[in-house]
Amino acid sequence: MSLLNMKKLxxxxxxxxxxxxxxTENIDIYNDHGDAVMxxxxxxxxxxxxxxxxxxxxxxxxxxxxGGRYVLAISRITNDTMQRIDTDQLIKKIRIDLLNSGxxxxxxxxxxxxxxxxxxxxxxxxxxxxxxxxxxxAGKGQMIAPELSLSGKILQRNIKINRRxxxxxxxxxxxxxxxxxxxxxxxxxxxIGKRGSNDAVSW
Amino acid sequence: MQLRKITxxxxxxxxxxxxxxxxxxxxxxxxxxxxxxxxxxxxxxTNIRITDIRNxxxxxxxxxxxxxxxxxxxxxxxxxxxxEWLDKNGMLIPSKMTHWVPFPAFEETEFRLRIVAPKPAAxxxxxxxxxVQD
Numbered sequence: 090m091s092l093l094n095m096k097k098l099x100x101x102x103x104x105x106x107x108x109x110x111x112x113t114e115n116i117d118i119y120n121d122h123g124d125a126v127m128x129x130x131x132x133x134x135x136x137x138x139x140x141x142x143x144x145x146x147x148x149x150x151x152x153x154x155x156g157g158r159y160v161l162a163i164s165r166i167t168n169d170t171m172q173r174i175d176t177d178q179l180i181k182k183i184r185i186d187l188l189n190s191g192x193x194x195x196x197x198x199x200x201x202x203x204x205x206x207x208x209x210x211x212x213x214x215x216x217x218x219x220x221x222x223x224x225x226x227a228g229k230g231q232m233i234a235p236e237l238s239l240s241g242k243i244l245q246r247n248i249k250i251n252r253r254x255x256x257x258x259x260x261x262x263x264x265x266x267x268x269x270x271x272x273x274x275x276x277x278x279x280x281i282g283k284r285g286s287n288d289a290v291s292w
Numbered sequence: 293m294q295l296r297k298i299t300x301x302x303x304x305x306x307x308x309x310x311x312x313x314x315x316x317x318x319x320x321x322x323x324x325x326x327x328x329x330x331x332x333x334x335x336x337x338t339n340i341r342i343t344d345i346r347n348x349x350x351x352x353x354x355x356x357x358x359x360x361x362x363x364x365x366x367x368x369x370x371x372x373x374x375x376e377w378l379d380k381n382g383m384l385i386p387s388k389m390t391h392w393v394p395f396p397a398f399e400e401t402e403f404r405l406r407i408v409a410p411k412p413a414a415x416x417x418x419x420x421x422x423x424v425q426d
Binding site for chain 1: 350351352353354356385386387388389391392393394406407408409410411412413425
């Protein structure tokens with residue numbers, strides 16, 4: 090075997106060998122002592138969402154006068170970071186806890202970007218179909234309009250500290266608006282700061 | 293030589309144990325022995341002690357818990373708590389808010405935590421407090 094051919098075999102073998110040295114492990118999400126990362130990870134979303142829900146519940150903003158539940162629509166949550174984030178990572182947790190609180194119910198029939206679940210409207214197109222028993226088709230005037238709207242933004246600021254270190258600041262800003270009056274009845278902000286090597290990427 | 297090392301280690305442990313503070317007032321003793329709030333001390337003990345626990349129902353009909361504690365040490369401590377909520381039958385109420393939440397405990401100072409229940413059905417709780425482990 091020529092020296093060139095041997096090199097061709099040796100390099101992939103080394104790469105495979107090196108990757109085998111780093112075993113994959115499951116994260117214990119209930120007790121995760123793993124190193125922080127410069128980007129956003131699930132721990133940051135957990136912190137931001139639970140702070141927001143605790144603040145909303147403590148403030149009494151979602152306490153409907155006379156009892157009952159508020160109907161909440163999800164407005165636009167802007168990702169203004171350098172990372173590709175599905176903002177549902179934040180909003181879903183908030184929705185689950187607000188729903189569980191018994192204070193709020195979320196509509197999926199309307200949102201800032203159109204219906205989250207289009208089926209509610211699509212099923213209404215069956216009204217004139219002979220194939221469907223008309224008494225089982227959703228009737229007119231049954232949908233409940235939202236009373237509150239949740240909007241927000243996730244911001245990122247990167248600051249270079251020196252040649253070796255950088256700082257990444259993340260701001261989770263949320264507002265709860267009374268749709269009837271247009272007034273924000275609750276606002277919250279969670280700041281998460283990270284300092285690390287310039288070599289670490291936060292995008 | 294080995295015996296000397298063990299003696300030194302035991303002496304050090306005795307000194308550390310003597311440094312650990314114990315509750316003095318009846319309120320502190322009651323708070324320390326409260327089964328609902330537990331400070332996880334770890335191998336070297338802890339400088340954190342709980343001095344007061346108050347429960348109230350807020351305007352949203354949710355149980356609100358306020359815990360007061362003291363960091364007796366001369367170092368700032370990054371702490372975290374985890375709250376589990378139970379209904380009147382003692383059944384666990386699942387919540388996304390049940391996870392370790394960080395909070396500061398400044399040196400030789402009191403700290404206060406306000407923790408709100410996730411729903412009105414929550415009538416009881418179990419709160420764990422510990423130092424953040426790196």
